[in-house]
Amino acid sequence: MxxxxxxxxxxxxxxxxxxxxxxxxxxxxxxxxxxxxxxxxxxxxxxxxxxxxxxxxxxxxxxxxxxxxxxxxxxxxxxxxxxxxxxxxxxxxxxxxxxxxxxxxxxxxxxxxxxxxxxxxxxxxxxxxxxxxxxxxxxxxxxxxxxxxxxxxxxxxxxxxxxxxxxxxxxxxxxxxxxxxxxxxxxxxxxxxxxxxxxxxxxxxxxxxNMKDANVARVAAQVAELYDMTIEAGSQGSLANTIPQAWLDTFKVKKLYFSAEAQYRKAQDCLADCHYGEEVARMKLANDICGQINELVLSDQRWSKSIRVCIVDMAKQQMELVSSNCSRAVHDNDVIYLDPVPSVSTLTAIPPYKLAQxxxxxxxxxxxxxxxxxxxxxxxxxxxVPFVIHQAASLYEDRKEQLVTKDLIASLDELTADCESVLSSLNLPYALEAIQKPVGLPPSILVGADEIRSEGGLLGLKRLLDSAIGANKRANDVLDESEKTLLEEAQEDQRVRQNAPSGSERAKRPSSSELTNTLRSEMARFRNALHEASQKDALIKDVIDKWSSFLSLLSCSRDEIERQVPSTTVNPITDPNHSRIVERLHQYLGEVSIMKRERLKSIEKLKRIAAEDDVTPVLNEEMQRLAALSSTPILKYELHQFEDVFLQRLDKYTSWRKYISEEAEVQTELLDSIREANQAFIMARTNHPLLQQREQFLIGMETAIKRFREASFNLHDGLRFYATIESDLNKLKDNCMDFAMARHLNAKDLLGISHEEMNAVLAHSSGQPSGSQQQDPNAIWDPSMPLRYTKRN
Structure with a gap:
């Protein structure tokens, strides 16, 4: 310290x-x-x-x-x-x-x-x-x-x-x-x-x-005025409880002292200038002010203790000096000069002379x-390097990221997404593939079929579903056992407290419902979770049943799949303009591929330009320029001082906005051409039902592959969920059994009987005959063995 x-x-x-x-x-x-x-x-x-x-x-x-x-x-x-x-x-x-x-x-x-x-x-x-x-x-x-x-x-x-x-x-x-x-x-x-x-x-x-009294008076008047300002500032807010009281008292005494001093010195100046009446008036005023100091300091013990001795002595000396001079001035004027004495209100204020700054x-x-x-x-x-440079560099990176990623690249990605959406709505290129490849399968279906076979096909998916349903049932069984344990304990508790004398320990025994709120809340939470999981399993089962025919086919070999897909080889399209229409549509789709490929290259180029755009050297140069303009090395840099640098550096990305606008125009024209060609293509196929059948079959297979992937992912995720919740449920079941056993032992202590006798007492209290021969094998206790609520797993 x-x-x-x-x-x-x-x-x-x-x-x-x-x-x-x-x-x-x-x-x-x-x-x-x-x-x-x-x-x-x-x-x-x-x-x-x-x-x-x-x-x-x-x-x-x-x-x-x-x-x-x-x-x-x-x-x-x-x-x-x-x-x-x-x-x-x-x-x-x-x-x-x-x-x-x-x-x-x-x-x-x-x-x-x-x-x-x-x-x-x-x-x-x-x-x-x-x-x-x-x-x-x-x-x-x-x-x-x-x-x-x-x-x-x-x-x-x-x-x-x-x-x-x-x-x-x-x-x-x-x-x-x-x-x-x-x-x-x-x-x-x-x-x-x-x-x-x-x-x-x-x-x-x-x-x-020994300055002239007139000037000393002006200096003293300024001192009094400054102390008055100090008193005013020191009385604001909570300062009255912060500034020492002795200080506040000193300020007030000093103000009065120098007010009296200013009047005394001005009176001396009046005497020198033969203004005897004014001298008397100012002497009396100074004497009155000294009287105020006397009332504060000399007549009040608190003030005399808080004010320093040297200041009190100054006040005493001033009072004696002013009092004697006041008496002299009054006597001389009354006896000798007979000059009219003006009232205090008519005295000219002493102009303060301020030197302190x-x-x-x-x-x-x-x-x-x-x-x-x-x-x-x-x-x-x-x-x-000043911290503000790091802040400025970080701010520039944020703005650049906003411009490049969330503005420029996002706009290009949105163009591409719009293009793919239009093609998907036109069922392209699947419709074209169905014509160009009347036999054989698209690569996407072949890859999807291989994936389905590697995961066991439809049977493998059903096994996963059966495992999930079984896990759900096992979890519910554990939960049922826990609830049964608490129910049996509650029944026992009711018998223990039944007919208990008022005020006895049995009567005071807390009820089961009071002690099992937490356990039952957990059970309810688990029951809801299992119910929701069961509903999801049911939805997955509906999906599998709905797409089982396609999934069964996709589980077969490639040759078998190709044999099952409708083919147009035996009945080709006879429209003489068909080849020209297909060729034109194929050309447009090729232009789309080229456009998307070039667009990806442009995005990579833009990312590379942004990654290489290091603003730190430029910021350092700007900092040095600002420092050179300053007369001190302690220059308080602010982020707004680098705004011009930010604008200049980000301006080089402006050309990309023009590029995006041009890309949008080109894409719009190309998609319009594709829509027109696709309309002609559709007209050419309207009289070929087998072709439409093939297209719908391929679409169904694509959809089935997507549904298989979704179901497989959800089932694996569900099995992980069941594994976790089953562990938690076993812990809950153990807690319930431990609680029931502890309550059972407590019940024995309250009844003060052995384990074998307890069944008879409880059976008697419930109106049942005692004795092991007449006990229900499903009763809570078996007199011949320890208490068993349920079988532990």
Whole structure:
């Protein structure tokens, strides 16, 4: 555990004798970059993490150095700024949620902490502490030396600039809910506090330099105005419960103090200009304001304890000074000058003179300018390709995949599918094959018949069906046995509890129905599954019966199949135009084959072009171009900066849209020609019934082959299902028998009798005669042997 978690500093707000307040520090717990970043480099960047071993070590050392000291000096400031600058740079190399957990505590509540995997969060907390260091360095400076006050003035302005930067540019990039010390209200309050105290340093220096009272009054008026803004910001939201009460009390006292100071100094200026009446009015106003401070601090014990002693002393000295000067001014005017005293409402407001400004040190606002110099050191992970390049490459791949696969290739596949659909609707090329090959069989039927024979033909399919039906029956039998076991146990339970004395253990015994809900639910689930499986088996049986004649033929040899298929050899078509019609239709179908083959080649070419389309080098060139235009190496790359690159790279695929459009036109014309030729072909065949018979027979055989494959697949799948469910059912049956046996033994214990006596008792309770000679052989128990509910498999 690091920053200030080891031992508290003597005074976290700076010098307790100072009238100025310093921002508190955020504390943190130990965090190591080395392993997480090494793993990320290896997995996401495909680079050897060993090449960045020194950078990883230095980064961990920077964090430790920035968060492990209690002393406040310029060296601590430099270490924090160096770590912050390197964080800014590596955020251009890695994603913020790289997998490293950062834990930071609320600066104003040590019990409040949050842990996030967010390097933006880490950067914000480090920057907060840089602002706190600036404020503490300012508080360490003397208020009695003009040079020290000048330094403090600069430190407070820097602190205000840090909190301004944190609020408007850094915290907004954090991706999680932060503690209240990083809220917009708190950062505004801290910025205003730093500006108030910077202006207060100007006032102190003005007093030491004996500046004109009129100018000192204007400076003091600005201090009061800034403290008023701090009070307003510190009272927003939940900050009233976050900012220390002593701080809020100090803000209010300081506002009153400098309001009185502005009026006192302006009164002194009026005295110098002989405006005695106005002097009296302003002295009285200053005295009234001092009275308010007196009521708050000197008359209220809580306030006197919460306000620092040095501030209370300042208020006392001011009250004494203003009171004495007010008495003098009133006396002199009443006795000597007799100048009319204006009312307070008519006094001209003192125009504030603001010198304090929020000034973010350039090394913090633009750390990239200082990378490579002594202040921040060489940039870490300089050779690592920024993470955004990987994101951009991935985004381009997604867009390319969408364009190539889901747009261009999908459109070509859709054209081909449309073409095949049209040919199928025209029964082509089967109708043409039936004419050209009046004897013999198409290759698809021959291959299908070989497949059917290799699987045992129709008989093999029926054996599979019989196996499935048998498995279903065996599974139902096991389920029946389980149900019978539970039924017998329930009957026994009813006899045990019958006529049981009220309040006895037998009467209190849980009923079987209460204990078997789970088992019966499982039975119902298995019964439904078996019923559904049985219905599927029945559907498969109907398919087999419907196509049995074709399947029986397909189970025969090729010669036998050819003999059974109708042939047109003995009765050829006599239409003199038939040959010309067939030749033309055959030519069109050949053109379809060529078109589809060339289309497949085009698709392969398109896939090859897409596979070789590596956008990473172009993205790197664009990144270098953007970096060259920037004055800092810490350039926050955004994906939208590469949109022009994406458009240029994807533009080369535009020509494929034109190709697809041309393919669609060619296919439309070709299919129209095929429809026309097919119509003529159909007319030529209308007077040849044997040819139609052959075509229908071939179609039936094709369909039977498909049905065989579907049935075979479904039956094999069903047998695997039955094997699994049968194992589960046996386990269920064993559970039922174990349950019944345990209940039986419990029943014996409740009755307090032996096994042989129990049958007689139960038989008597059920109205049956006792004795083994009169027992039903199907009864639950046999007195001569152990309890047996059902036979185990």
């Amino acid at each position: 690091y920053l200030f978690r080891q031992a508290p500093a003597p005074d976290k707000d700076g010098n307790s004798n100072s009238a100025l307040l310093a921002a508190k520090f955020k504390t943190t717990e130990k965090t190591v970059f080395f392993k997480s970043l090494s793993d990320y480099i290896a997995s996401s960047y495909a680079e050897p993490p060993e090449a960045y071993r020194d950078d990883l070590r230095v980064l961990d050392e920077l964090r430790q150095a920035a968060t492990s000291t209690l002393d406040i000096n310029n060296n601590v400031l430099k270490r924090n700024i160096r770590y912050y600058g390197q964080l800014c740079f590596i955020l251009s190399k890695f994603p913020a949620d790289v997998g490293i957990k950062f834990t930071w505590f609320n600066a104003f509540n040590s019990e409040d902490s949050v842990t996030y995997q967010d390097m933006y969060y880490e950067r914000a907390c480090v920057l907060f502490n840089i602002g706190a260091i600036y404020s503490q360095l300012a508080c360490k400076e003397s208020r009695n030396d003009k040079d020290s006050l000048t330094k403090a003035f600069g430190y407070f302005q820097n602190a205000a600039g840090i909190f301004h930067l944190l609020q408007h540019k850094i915290v907004c990039e954090c991706r999680s809910q932060l503690t209240t010390d990083l809220s917009s209200y708190m950062l505004t309050a801290l910025e205003n506090l730093m500006l108030s105290q910077a202006q207060e340093c100007v006032w102190s220096r003005s007093v030491l330099s 929020s000034k973010t040190p350039e090394i913090v606002e633009n750390p990239g300018k200082f990378l490579g110099d002594e202040e921040l050191g060489p940039p870490l992970f300089k050779g690592l």
